Amino acid sequence: MAYKVKTFGMEIRPLKTMKELAELDGxxxxxxxxxxxxxxxSVSDTPTTDDTGETIGLVRVIAYEE
Structure with a gap:
């Protein structure tokens, strides 16, 4: 049994977040x-922010068995 980790990223724009989250899920x-x-x-989501603290992206990491 081998565990692996995969990271996904998505830019988040104002007023389009639901669409972008659906794309990330896809x-x-x-x-x-x-x-x-x-x-x-395991699944973990972490927001990324700009220098003002505004959320500009999301990083999703999954740990899985092959």
Whole structure:
């Protein structure tokens, strides 16, 4: 049993967040389906900010078994 980690990123723009989150979910779901992921162990989301503290992006990390 081998554990692996994959990171995804998405820019977040004002008033488009729901669409961008759906796109990020789609990226992750495609990765899982195309790579034969058997079990996801962990999912973590972290916002990225600019120098004013405004959220400008999201980083999603999944840990999984192949």
């Amino acid at each position: 990226q992750v779901n495609r990765f899982v389906a195309e790579n034969g992921v058997k079990r996801i162990v």
